[in-house]
Amino acid sequence: MPDGIYFIKNEDFTDYLNSLIKKYRVYATKRVGNDVVFDYIESGSEFVDERSVLSPKNIIFPAWKNLNESENNQEIIVFGIRSCDLSGFNIMETVLKFDIEYNKRRDHIHFANFICTEPCKYGFCTTFEGVRLKEFGAQFLKYKNGYIVEIKDNIFMSNLFKEVSQDMVEFLNSYNDYFSKLMVPLNVKGIENKIKWEDEIWDELAKKCISCGACNYACPTCFCFDINENSYERIEEWDSCIMEGFTRMAGNINPRPSLSSRLRQRFMHKLSYHYLTYGIHLCSGCGRCFESCPVSIDIRDIIRRYNR
Numbered sequence: 001m002p003d004g005i006y007f008i009k010n011e012d013f014t015d016y017l018n019s020l021i022k023k024y025r026v027y028a029t030k031r032v033g034n035d036v037v038f039d040y041i042e043s044g045s046e047f048v049d050e051r052s053v054l055s056p057k058n059i060i061f062p063a064w065k066n067l068n069e070s071e072n073n074q075e076i077i078v079f080g081i082r083s084c085d086l087s088g089f090n091i092m093e094t095v096l097k098f099d100i101e102y103n104k105r106r107d108h109i110h111f112a113n114f115i116c117t118e119p120c121k122y123g124f125c126t127t128f129e130g131v132r133l134k135e136f137g138a139q140f141l142k143y144k145n146g147y148i149v150e151i152k153d154n155i156f157m158s159n160l161f162k163e164v165s166q167d168m169v170e171f172l173n174s175y176n177d178y179f180s181k182l183m184v185p186l187n188v189k190g191i192e193n194k195i196k197w198e199d200e201i202w203d204e205l206a207k208k209c210i211s212c213g214a215c216n217y218a219c220p221t222c223f224c225f226d227i228n229e230n231s232y233e234r235i236e237e238w239d240s241c242i243m244e245g246f247t248r249m250a251g252n253i254n255p256r257p258s259l260s261s262r263l264r265q266r267f268m269h270k271l272s273y274h275y276l277t278y279g280i281h282l283c284s285g286c287g288r289c290f291e292s293c294p295v296s297i298d299i300r301d302i303i304r305r306y307n308r
Helices: 010-023 083-096 100-106 166-173 175-182 200-208 214-218 259-278 288-292 299-306
Strands: 005-009 025-032 035-040 064-066 076-082 109-114 138-143 146-151 225-229 234-238
Touching: 005 010, 005 166, 010 025, 010 076, 010 146, 035 076, 076 083, 083 100, 083 109, 083 259, 138 166, 146 166, 166 175, 200 259, 214 288, 259 299, 288 299
Parallel strands: 025 076, 076 109, 109 138
Antiparallel strands: 005 146, 025 035, 064 234, 138 146, 225 234
């Protein structure tokens, strides 16, 4: 049997999740009303294998945190995250790995991602890493009457796992190529050097954008934050490069006074600056920015503009 690759039958899946719940605090995709969200679950039967409305970024990188309060670093499992979101977190960590407090929290959070079996409406993950990841804790892929499971984090091991067949291994190994035929990748080759500082597109987008910041808050790779303090607390909270106050300095000086300059910064950071610094684009192709945008600004249009 290949090292770290197993199979679990559908009939054993709820029992498997229940065994994790007995030992750890588990957040998983569950249905609340008409939406699929990440929330604490008390039973494996609550889990649904569906893409959530938002990524669980708030669990690993809280939207609001009092820096004067110590964290309860209990072991947490996040179960059912999609590959694009986890890939986004891995990209985000190229910067956040230098944050000591973040690393303390990250060491106690364990992710189990689920590989998509069909393209989603807004995603383009095949443009980047794809649906089968290289870095993960546990990775699940639907196969006939169960799931093929790849394990790197022993916290996810179980005696309910079965041996895999050669057919399963071949299916897994060829899956990214198969999925790329369903979701044809966009061309991002060399875009980090092609995207233009002076381009009418930034003014065109500024006429549509309402500076709500939804794209930043929905994105699994965005890591910018602000710190506000008073006499009794210091608060760290997410911030958005789209907001006018993001780059405002003392004396009310702002190097990015126009919305077009802030939009340019967002897309150049995603597609150029981060790649030139760290060797990876600051995007996982999840499509959440476009999905959440009330005026339908689509990063895929920017990519196509420079790589037709």
